[in-house]
Amino acid sequence: MGAALEHLLTSGGKRIRPALVLLTGQMLGAPREKLVTLAAAVELLHTATLVHDDLIDGALLRRGMPTLNARWSPAATVLTGDFMFARAAKLAAETESQPLMKLFAITLATIVNGELTQLFAARGVINRENYSQRIYSKTASLFEMSTRAAAMVSPTGDEITEAMRQYGYLLGMAFQIMDDILDFTGDQETVGKPLGSDLLQGLVTLPTLYYIEAHGDDEDIRLLADGGYGDRARVARLVESIRSSEAIDRSLEEAKGYVKKALDLLEGMSPSQEKQALEDLASYIVTRKI
Amino acid sequence: MGAALEHLLTSGGKRIRPALVLLTGQMLGAPREKLVTLAAAVELLHTATLVHDDLIDGALLRRGMPTLNARWSPAATVLTGDFMFARAAKLAAETESQPLMKLFAITLATIVNGELTQLFAARGVINRENYSQRIYSKTASLFEMSTRAAAMVSPTGDEITEAMRQYGYLLGMAFQIMDDILDFTGDQETVGKPLGSDLLQGLVTLPTLYYIEAHGDDEDIRLLADGGYGDRARVARLVESIRSSEAIDRSLEEAKGYVKKALDLLEGMSPSQEKQALEDLASYIVTRKI
Secondary structure, rough: HHHHHHHHHOOOOHHHHHHHHHHHHOOOOOOOHHHHHHHHHHHHHHHHHHHHHHHHHOOEEOOOOOOOOHHOHHHHHHHHHHHHHHHHHHHHHHHHOHHHHHHHHHHHHHHHHHHHHHOOOEEOOOHHHHHHHHHHHHHHHHHHHHHHHHHHOOOOOOHHHHHHHHHHHHHHHHHHHHHHHHHOOOOOEEEOOOHHHHOOEEOHHHHHHHHHHHOOHHHHHHHOOOOOOOOHHHHHHHHHHHOOHHHHHHHHHHHHHHHHHHHHHOOOOOOHHHHHHHHHHHHHHHOOOO | HHHHHHHHHHHOOOHHHHHHHHHHHOOOOHHHHHHHHHHHHHHHHHHHHHHHHHHOOOOOOEEOOOOOHHHHHHHHHHHHHHHHHHHHHHHHHHOOHHHHHHHHHHHHHHHHHHHHHHHHOEEEOHHHHHHHHHHHHHHHHHHHHHHHHHOOOOOOOOOHHHHHHHHHHHHHHHHHHHHHHHHOOHHHHHHOOOHHHHHHOOOOOOHHHHHHHHOOOOHEEEHHHHHOOOOHHHHHHHHHHHHHOOHHHHHHHHHHHHHHHHHHHHHHOOOOOHEEEEEEEEHHOOOOOO
């Protein structure tokens, strides 16, 4: 058990969510101790969902390292995830903030509900609205919670709290779109998982949606619509077609659009190191290669 | 997903934990609405842990009905459990009680930690202390939380809250010992799972511990100590030996001892219908056949 947790805690990750908590809270003058507790709760919640996620997907690699799922039994994986949920809930409770506890529970419900919807939904072609809902549940909801919760424990008003909630939401949407782009364009070794893995699982993301708009007659797309994503050779060809099409740039533009709005929201804040770091973080999200 | 939840919610169970919340809270004058929320949170938390438990054990029957695990994929089972955790946490947050939220998180951690310990611990012979810790994590912790939480949202003092916490703890210990007895003595169809299922899984419970004390030279016991519980015929013989030995009565006496202490704690309370029901519930726990 200690070994299972150690494996998780040393296998890296970008720790963007706790960074959002700390920077937002420090910018707004929140007590340091509460922020650290909150940041830990957010990262634990995130890691717990990843652990169960990898079990569900049967993923063997995460961040280029073997997943718990690859090394341990499903039983150990389920329970390690549960244990992290419990620890996260305990940390959230230690912030002593009632609305924050509710937000925490609602966010967990949003994430899990999104996964259930994805699990039971038919694979293949989806529309833009499905996609937006999915990436909100999967990623933006926790980004949104991170900045919102940090603002909630800060000595600030509703307007700033709402602005920081939106900032987190926008960053989360951009982050997931970027993840979905990197699944096509990334360097396999750096990203740490096979390229085109989404499509191989029948998961349609933004680059594919843009590609479909422009190349609806591509026979490989029709294959996808028929649920034929099991044909690995044809899916690999489709991944290559999308990768070299304008769909990548369009998706990138969309991610940048979210970041632009997020930066606009920061404009009103007084200058500080943390504000600068939040701006840099927003820009990093759409330039990252991993 | 709706179907998965419906399956769970209609497959029965004794609903003892919500009954404990409602009776304790009503006896002590807690607001009805808070109690109903709390009772729902407790039962959801309990059901969520059962869902993951059945996945971990690979159990195909629970309460005589097919488990989610038997009907759905592991992915759906993990996520349904997670979804119930999230809903339970949300309900707990809605009680608007900070200490209660912490208690909720700590109890979840206790339960999961107990399961992890059991999973990673060597099978076979354990001592009394291991056994007590295990049944505390598995069952008594949530019973204890149910009565304690109900007292915490009631207009009452620390002394009564502590008495009701102990009452819940004692009932939970008795309940699990009784469960472990019924695994040997129960009517297979009524209990809804195979007899001797604990020993078949290499799980030593109180009746086996008492049997070992008196019959340490039984060759089937030595088999167990060697991890030989995979030999079903010999385990079946051992189950029969334990079932017809004095170990059953001794275990029952121990369960009754817990109930006796629980009843003593109720003595100081003013008479009420709820107090009477809590007394009846305590007595029921050690006379039940299912």
